[in-house]
Amino acid sequence: MISIDRRIIFLLIALATSLPLLHPFGLPIKVSPEVRAVYEYIENLPEGSVFFLSLDFDPSSKPELEPQAMALLRHAFRKNLRVIGMTHWLTGTGLADDIFSKVAKEMAKESGKDYVFLGWSPGTGSLVISMGQDLYKAFPSDHSKKPIEGMPVLAGVRNLRDVTYLISLAAGNPGIEMWYVFGKDKYRFEMAGGSTGVMAPGLYPFLRSGQINGLIGGLQGAAEYETLIGQKGTAVAGMDAQSADHFVIIALVLLCNLFYFVLRGEKGRPGFNA
């Protein structure tokens, strides 16, 4: 067991992943307080509030963050919020545009009237400061090259101070922390974050200190949000596979430790020949 061929582990993981995807067994999903906080904040926003969604990731994090983005957009559109979208990740521009178009089509929302996708622009922190001063100078046109000045979705919006709630879905930097440092701390809008699982533990100090008011972590967080809006998607479908994978990993860790201690005990006995 100690010198098990790693390809056997790959095979076990492949089986644990594919079988629940083919035949889901529907394990219950418990909603955490940090995900519920995001849901409740959006739920309590009055119709027409300005909701800013920054999709700060690229296709390599799509499985974790696309379900979060889709669930949040569905919720925002259902609440008739005015949605502004953008990305700080150049290689994520196409994916972000695709997510906005897909959900808008599904919810019968119109670009320019119900939402606007600004696309990508260079600058990260400097860009946020520029948007905080004048959104129309930072983004004269949206991703499809239409001038954003005069769009009904941006009526009364001059800069980031006019944003009611901002969520950054991030796979690294620039992302949630950058939005907090250069955005919320200066322009005083409320914000939350959604992140990959790898980043989530590092964001809990920001959650605890109230710098962000909620956190959606990884595929699990996306599944919790899908459960809250009552529209199950790819994240909920992946939860059984996730649990099965974790079960296999825990079992392998326990078994390897068991064999390790048994072997160590035998090595200590007189007459043992390795």
Added chain:
Amino acid sequence: MPEHLIPTSNLIGGWVAVGLTLFIFSFLYKDNPLFKLGEHLYVGISVGYSVVVVWFEVFIRLVWQELTKGNYEPLIPVMIGLLIWTRFIPKIAWLSRLAFAFVVGFGSGVAIPRVVSSYILKQIEDTVNPLVTMAGGSVSFSLSFANPQSGINTIILLIGVVTVLFYFFFSVEHAGFGYATARAGIYFLMIGFGAAFGYTVMSRMSLLIGRFADLIKFSSSDYGYATLVLLAATIATLVSWELRRRRSGGAE
């Protein structure tokens, strides 16, 4: 086109996605030409895509269109940017320092106050939360693991911060009470690393689930059994490559 038929672009996209996923997964067997092909395509396409987006979004949208409107402000950052290229001409390479000085000076000036405020002051403020709070004339002290602002969590946080900081304080010998404090710091660190590793495993598994979900989706008849066809082709290519490699004495 009948409504149930998948658009050709999606069909091609599905086949490409399945092929490249299987090429990358083939590394689990061993390094091979299919994996290298997928890897090189990933790097090349990422760079190509970035160059095109930067050209249109930065040069055309932010510079060229503004100049044609009679706004010459963008020429200032363009000139500063061009100075960086003087690194390639040794005689005037010193000019690039002006650009770097601007970038470092502006970057530091903008970032330092904000970073100090967000990462240090706000976090210290949270670390020294009061144990007892007074609101409306009554004193309250909550003991609940579920409430982040409760007294018990504040105590744990404070002990964790102090012991971990002490562990990294090397001017005093870690003996006696100092040893116990440093050991406690190590335990806090280990719990932190364990939580981070657990989340990392969860994250990696999520990515695997995403790829498997796509492979299952593209294995349907709608997509022409892309996964099954390309899986067979990938395995056949790997077997043929392995046999040829063995015949030639292991040289790739």
